[in-house]
Amino acid sequence: MRTSAPVTWHERTSRIALIVLWVARLLFKPLLTLWPSNDFGIAVLGRLSWLVDKVTPTPRNVHVTETELGGVPAEQIMSPKPVDDPLEDATILYFHGGGFIFCGPSTHRQLCVQLALESGAPVYSMDYRQVPVVPVAGSVQDAMSAYEALLGIADDPTRIIVGGDSAGGYLAAKVAEIAARRGLQRPAAVIGYSPLLNLDLGDHDRAYMVRDAYLPIKALDKLRPRWIGEDAIEGEMNPVDADPALFPPMFLCAAEYELTRPDVEIMTHRLAEAGRVVETHLWRGQVHAWPVLARALPEALELITLSIAFARRAVVALDDGRAA
Structure with a gap:
């Protein structure tokens, strides 16, 4: 390190x-390259959540309940x-x-x-529309509806940590950006695991982008028109282009080697140059x-631990600022 x-x-x-890496390269990437991006292909992929729900054992040591925030499941x-923890x-x-x-x-x-x-903190995992x-x-819109609702019921609305991976990382960054633009209470911190910070993936070197272990750039190129649609995205379309001062x-x-790394590095340097607090981890292999493979990969568990430690430091710094 x-x-x-x-x-x-x-x-x-x-x-x-390494096994996961090569299975992704040899199996999942060719499959996703050929997968149809029409409504039928998307609908079949959508059944993945149902299948996983059926085969995944009920987690122990936690309570999982269905709920909603701002009308979003x-x-x-x-x-x-x-006990006696900054994230209490x-x-x-x-x-x-x-x-x-x-x-x-x-x-x-x-x-x-x-x-x-x-963390010991309650986690709300959102089932937003797609x-x-x-x-x-x-x-x-769903992400902001959930965040605004959470501001009203959280034990301490100043200690909300917003997180997400990939497309969810995009939403986490957008929540922080839009909350600041609207004058709402901002999140205490944002956690982005391989966050998608730029919907214009073609902005980067294609020779680099094709080295992603399982995300085919051609398939994402086909999806982009459906991502954008006719509705305007509030604020900057790409979080990487937003004013760094807006972010906690x-x-x-x-x-x-993954599609999102170039913009993660760009965002990191822009935040650092603006004097914002940022911590970035780049991982080989x-x-x-x-981190979605939390129980299978030691690197996933390590990264989750690092991210929660970061959240603790952010909350402590917030409290120190209040005391000052």
């Missing part, structure tokens, strides 16, 4: 991570509350990834369970959004 603030490179790769995951009164609002077309709370349940266990029901603008402390990560 080597650190050049605010970026830390992780060189070590476990055997299971969600899972609430509760674990034993910490915190709440985590989490948005799953899936390219704005599939996945849901069930596919990301193990990740959210781990977040709850690490393509083809709504374009990205609709997903953003941000924790970011990316695999060495991982696949896009690897």
Whole structure:
């Protein structure tokens, strides 16, 4: 591991991570390349959440209940509350990834369970609307509806941690940006696991982009018109282009070769140059959004622990600022 603030490179790769990497390259990437991007293809992918829900065992040591925030369906995951911990009164609002077309709370349940266990805070995992029901603008509206509702019921609305992976990382960043633009209470921190910070993926070197272990750039090119639709996205379309002053402390990560890494690095440097708090981890030998494999990968568990430690520091700094 080597650190050049605010970026830390992780060189070590476990055997299971290498297996996941090569399975993704040899199986999932060719499959996703050929998968139809029409309504039928998206609908079939949408059944993934239902399948995962059926085969995944019920998590132990936590309580999982169906709920809603601002009219948006969600899972609430509760674990034993910490005692004398900066996150004692915190709440985590989490948005799953899936390219704005599939996945849901069930596919990301193990990740959210781990977040709850690490922090002791309740985690709300949101089931926001996606393509083809709504374009990205609709997903953003659901994310803001959930956040505004959470401001009204959280134990401490100043200690809300907003997180997400991939497309969910986009929503987490948008919540922070839009909250600041509207003059709302901003999140205490944002956690982005391989966050999608730029919908214009073609802005970057194609030779680099094709090295992603399982996300085919051609398939995403076909999806982009459906992402954008006719509805305008509030604020900047791409969070990476937003004013860095709008963002609270941000924790970011990316695999060495993945589509989202260029913008993660751009965002990191823009935040750092503006004097904002940012911590970024780049990891060799991982696949896009690897923390989703929370119970299978030691690197996933390590990264989740790092992100919660960052959230604790952000809350402590917030309290120190109040005291001053």
